Amino acid sequence: SQTIHQWPATLVQPVGSPLSLECTVEGTSNPNLYWYRQAAGRGLQLLFYSVGIGQISSEVPQNLSASRPQDRQFILSSKKLLLSDSGFYLCAWSVWGQGEKLFFGSGTQLSVL
Amino acid sequence: GESVGLHLPTLSVQEGDNSIINCAYSNSASDYFIWYKQESGKGPQFIIDIRSNMDKRQGQRVTVLLNKTVKHLSLQIAATQPGDSAVYFCAENTISSGDMRFGAGTRLTVKP
Numbered sequence: 001s002q003t004i005h006q007w008p009a010t011l012v013q014p015v016g017s018p019l020s021l022e023c024t025v026e027g028t029s030n031p032n033l034y035w036y037r038q039a040a041g042r043g044l045q046l047l048f049y050s051v052g053i054g055q056i057s058s059e060v061p062q063n064l065s066a067s068r069p070q071d072r073q074f075i076l077s078s079k080k081l082l083l084s085d086s087g088f089y090l091c092a093w094s095v096w097g098q099g100e101k102l103f104f105g106s107g108t109q110l111s112v113l
Numbered sequence: 114g115e116s117v118g119l120h121l122p123t124l125s126v127q128e129g130d131n132s133i134i135n136c137a138y139s140n141s142a143s144d145y146f147i148w149y150k151q152e153s154g155k156g157p158q159f160i161i162d163i164r165s166n167m168d169k170r171q172g173q174r175v176t177v178l179l180n181k182t183v184k185h186l187s188l189q190i191a192a193t194q195p196g197d198s199a200v201y202f203c204a205e206n207t208i209s210s211g212d213m214r215f216g217a218g219t220r221l222t223v224k225p
Contacts, residue, residue: 044215090156104156
């Protein structure tokens, strides 16, 4: 069966520090991968999605970047965090031809202080 | 569509009552719709989906209704239980596309 791992679960970082959040998927090949951000009490904002290794689409201009060095690995990064980067970050995966049903990780709560 | 700048609307129901959560979508080309449930501090979990060639689909205690004429989607939960308390998101996309768009979400609170 397929599983998605996302870590860390919580992270507290000072303003200006770098960021690296990692997500891996097991049990499937060539998944579509996604990073979403969710502010407290609000909806889901799509940040990045990837349909293959090295292929990244960005939805909004921002202080963040994403990379996909391996088929089932998706990384969210920043060189210098801003206060506004605080939020709940969710990784998700889907498979073409199955209605694009998304399966989410457990999320990372990032607090930038 | 995506409404990430809005605070969540809320719905409060009594345990045992039926709940109806509504969602309006904007893209008339969308052909696949999903409802997700998100409990506090967790990622969204799939509840039920429906394709645009259907107007109703039933699951266990849940029913999704799709009205393509007015671009409206609803989730009905029968005999709502305290464990149903969560934020519910609708999502839309086209099966051939690479991303899914979420609605603003509705917070459901079930009173015992």
